Amino acid sequence: MHGDASPLSREVVRDLLYQGFQARLLAGGAGMPGDTPVSVDIRTVVMARAMRHSSDGKGDLCCPGHLSPGPMLAFGATPLEFLRQLGRKGTAPAAARSGGRSWTDQRRGLIGWDGPPGTMTQVLAGAALAFAQRGQDRAALVFEEFVATETGGWHEGMNFAAAQSAPLIVVLDMTQPADRAGTGAVDAIARGYGVSAAAVAEEPYPRLFRTVASARRRAVRGRGPTLIAMLPRGEGDPWALHDAFVARALDEAGVSDVEVRAIERAASAGVDHALNRLAREPEAEPHDALVPACAHEVPQPPWTRRVPPEPGWRATGDPRELHDAR
Amino acid sequence: MPGELPRHVTRTREGRPATFLEAIAEALWEEMERDSRVFLMGEDIGAYGGAFKVTRGFLEHFGQSRVIDTPIAEGGFTGAAAGAAHMGLRPVVEMQFMDFISPAYDVLTNYIATSLYRGAGPLPMVVRGPVGGGNRGGPFHSQNVEMAFFHTPGLRIVYPSTAADAKGLLKSAIRDDNPVIFEEHKGLYRAPHCREMLPADDHVVPLGKARVAMEGEDLTIVTYGLMVHHALEAAAELGRDGVRVEVIDLRTLLPLDEDAIVASVQKTGKLLIVHEDTRTGGIAGEIAIRINERAFEWLDGPILRVTAIDSPVPFSGELEDYFLPSVADVVTAGRYLVDY
Structure with a gap:
């Protein structure tokens, strides 16, 4: 552990282990539904976990950005919910009307990523403004590509x-x-807007965690936004960081090897259960999925008439009957 | 609350008639007093009071957290309004001129209009501002924007023609859980003939319900906004020839009160649609096909339309007068239909 680091609580470490294992399985496991590429970076789990999560609509707000299970899990989504979105199931929160990144659950503080790059920074800025206006102890986190x-x-x-x-x-x-543009580009942007900037790389989890937690503290104290540059992973195993964290958890957070293995088994069982359950769930049914989301009634045949021209008129499919009836 | 209330928001409570613009200001004021979740965003709406002074005095009364001067970045602050709406606030965004809504087209159509559909919940927000020609404003301060958004499921579009409706419909729009685009014709803002006594109570006009502005049996004119007044003038002139015109004021374009139009056409058998917006892709086309679908058998003549010509709004007065639909145009088309 770094000298300047205060150890994370044991509870946080256990949560991170659980969510990290699940994110890893969801991102890399076989049998994932759909053809949407799943992007995952274990660092996003840690950063999202550094925010204040709640399930009553009073916690922080997170927009996960890419189709990454990490921040979603950290904000309380279950593997089954994530897979429903990915598999375009009728049981998915958006009932397959929209893509996996659209998953929104405001009670848990998750908001779907929609629109071209930059849109969600606009939206989250407004959400953050709402927190400030109400004097709430809440902040918004958005992942965007550079x-x-x-x-x-x-x-x-x-x-x-x-x-x-x-x-x-x-x-x-x-x-x-x-x-290649370098973190200097992010620093320059931050200076231009007069906001704080930080960079995170393949650093130990506690430092990532503290960077976001510190930005959050500044934010809720009225000191404005923070830009965080998340540097690319190295060429090696993308999960090396995760493995290193497991080792640190064993070594420094007082989590025993037995506990780590138990957490890993529980995470794996959760993902297995989600995959099995998903296979039995129905596909989206067009009428059920679309009609509640339409502003207007769906036109019915014949053609788009909804009112017969005269009482007692019945469609036969022959337009000439209209003239006869008249 | 500090200070004296701005005079333009107290006409009704003083028992005096209000202009269209004052009706808008009263609606905003009353809704902000009624509901602390309502707040305003827009360019120069705070210290300056807005380009048309609709929000003059609001900043002093409600404070800068509820009257937010924004950068000149319509896309950005409309997106931010969406975020605030997600979090339970009810933002009212002012476009200084509705022509400037185009930078926000992306976030309005792709993000805001689809929110409910995507499972991201309702987005209760209003985007309001001045529209329309006749003020020699040229192509970028005179447009009607309704049809740029009419094709987008998930939005509501409101376009009032009277002061009372402006107030009642705006209050409804703010209370509605859907995103609403609210168009205010500049030609009505301070028009003397639009000054009227407004209902003293909490005056709310439901969205999606048209109004019969004049009853008649020979010809239906369907219209909205400033053109309602053109239609009424034309109806008066036709009336001198014994033609009884029914004028339907749509009030809300989305959702469209199709039943009201059908009922009128079933009575008159003749339909003329009048809008200030340009011709191609105008709402007249949509109304015509709906009548074709539902009331073709009742038609005793072709459906006609009087609209602006397909051109950007001209700057010169002579050109703009030629460009815009006139009362004489409506009378001519009306006579043609009645004689058909």
Whole structure:
């Protein structure tokens, strides 16, 4: 553990282990439904877990960005819910009307990622503004790819958040091409808006956790947004960090090897159960899925008439009958 | 609350008639007093009071957390309004001119309009602002924007024609759980003929219900906004020839009160649709096909439309007068239909 690090609580470490194991299985396991690529970065689990999660609609708000199970799990989604979205099931929160990233559960503080890059920074800026207006101890976290900073929309959202000192944390995923621009680009953007900036790399979990937790504290104290550059992983095993954390948990957080294995088994059982359950769940039924979401009644045949032209008129499928009836 | 209330929000409580613009201001004021979740966002709406002074005095009374001056970034602050609406607030976004709504088209159509559909919950928010020509504003301060959004499921579009409706419909729009685009014709804002006594109680006009502005049996004119007044003028002129015109004021374009139009056409057998918006892709086309679907058998003549011509709004007065539909145009089309 780093010298400047205060150890995470044992409870947090156990949660992180559980969610990390599940995220790993969901992202890399066989038999995943759908053809949507699942992006996962174990660091996102840690960052999301550093926010204040609640299931009563009073906690922080998180927009996971890519189709990543990590932040969703950290904000209380279950593997089954995640897989329902991925599998476009009628039981999915959006009833298969929209893609996996659209998963929203405001009670748990999850909001779906929709629109082109930058849109969700705008939306989360407004949500954060609402927290500040009400004096609530809440903050918003949004994951965006660095490419979002190339859009005007992202800058409009960032500018608005900065001007309003909104409690917003924006994690910019520095994909490899973006990383060539360097974290200096993020620093320059942050300076331009007068907001704080930080960078996280393949650092130990506690440091990632503290970086976001610290940004959150600043945010809810009215000190405005923070931009966090999430640097690319190395070329090696993307889960090396996870494995390192398991080792640290064993070594420093007082979690025994027996407990770690029990947590891993529980996580695995949860994912297995979700996969089995998912296979038995129905596909979306068009009428049930679409009609409640339509603003208007769905037109019925014949053609789009909804009112017969005269009392007693019955459609036969022959348009000429209309004239006869008249 | 500090200070004296702005005069333009107290006409009704003083028992005096209000203009269309004052009716808008009263609606905003009353809703902000009634519900602490309601707040305003827009360019220059705070210290400056708005380009048309609708929100003059609001900042001093409600404070800067509820009257937010935004950057000139319509997409960004409309998106932020969506976020606030997600969190239970009820933002009312002012477009300084509705022509400027186009940068927010993306977030309005892709994000806000689809929110309920995507399972992200309702987004109770209003985007309001001045529309329409006749003020020599040229192409970027005179447009009617309704049809840019009419095709988008999930939105509501409101376009009042009277001060009383403006107030009642805006209050309904703010209370509605759906995103509402609320168009206010500049030509009505301070028009003397629009000044009227407003109902003193909590005046709410339901969305989606048209109004029979004039009853008649020979010809139906369906219209909205400033064109209601053109239609009424035309109806008066036709009336001198013994033609009894029924004028339907749509009030709400989305959802469209199809039943009201059908009922009128079933009575008159003749339909003329009038809108200030340009011709191609205008709402007249949609209304015509709906009547074709539901009341074709009752028609005793072709469905006609009087609209602006397919052109950007011209700057010069002569050109704009040619571009806009006139009372004379409505009378001519009406006579043609009656004689058909």
